[in-house]
């Protein structure tokens with residue numbers, strides 16, 4: 437009899453524990469917001485994830501920072517190779533004779549995948565010298581077909597620090613690097629911001645393999661759509677007829693076919709737009725644009741193109757106005773999410 441009571445008692449306790457767990461789970465699910473980052477490749481989705489980690493999760497540990505070392509070397513060397521190839525393509529020659537030799541060296545150089553690999557001081561000097569060649573400054577300023585990768589000038593300016601033997605990437609370096617993600621890789625970050633939890637999902641390689649990641653839309657509360665403001669003059673490698681902005685607008689227009697969640701339209705790369713307006717006037721691409729080099733007018737105009745693409749009348753919260761207030765590019769990278777309040781002000785969600 438005693439044994440029976442204790443069995444019943446155990447059953448009851450188990451059942452109560454299960455009920456408690458179900459209740460806790462459903463409370464958690466009710467209060468959990470799932471946010472999906474959407475946007476064309478290079479529009480800044482992973483940079484937002486990194487920002488979240490820095491702002492809300494105490495940033496990166498030294499081991500985590502060290503894990504970015506090879507990516508940063510790779511970004512630096514790839515950007516230098518891009519510069520050399522762009523000079524060749526445009527028929528531009530370096531002013532300094534030595535830089536012609538350095539250019540050849542850069543094209544030959546390979547970053548190895550071994551974690552103990554360190555950037556050779558010779559190659560750092562070659563990149564440093566090439567970057568300072570007067571031809572580059574002229575091409576950057578005047579040549580609309582000379583596209584530097586977004587973080588190239590930052591990485592080139594820091595090349596000697598990056599090439600130090602004991603180099604440990606800083607958080608700023610991490611934000612500037614394009615990290616190699618697995619094809620169709622899905623990254624998630626969970627933030628506990630009372631009174632609710634927010635799970636942000638970043639799906640890389642959204643240009644292809646849509647079938648594989650479309651399930652990420654299930655139960656999505658909001659979508660953060662990243663719109664690169666500087667994309668208007670850049671053609672796609674895959675399709676020379678289309679600019680990155682056209683591709684982005686097409687993706688934005690297709691959102692309602694797979695989700696009815698509210699959309700936060702988040703503009704990125706404002707400082708890249710600012711640097712570009714002089715040499716690639718917006719009116720060359722959109723004759724109806726009349727704002728000349730005014731950064732506020734240009735950003736507003738580009739965002740209006742997205743608003744026009746919102747044919748299904750999604751609920752859109754545009755975030756560019758406050759982002760525009762940030763003056764320098766570093767402030768933008770560091771403050772973009774804080775200033776927009778996307779995650780601090782849960783009412784936005």
Ligand SMILES: Nc1nc2c(ncn2[C@@H]2O[C@H](COP(=O)(O)OP(=O)(O)OP(=O)(O)O)[C@@H](O)[C@H]2O)c(=O)[nH]1
Pocket residue numbers: 475476477478479480481482483484586587611612613614615617639640641642662704705706707708765768769
């Ligand atoms: N200057 C500047 N660079 C930015 C900004 N946002 C992103 N970047 C840079 O743009 C590059 C691409 O950004 P990512 O965040 O990797 O782009 P993504 O949307 O995740 O790209 P995929 O993973 O290929 O889909 C990186 O080098 C970033 O540092 C911005 O607001 N300003």
Ligand SMILES: [Mg+2]
Pocket residue numbers: 481482483617639640641
């Ligand atoms: Mg990414």
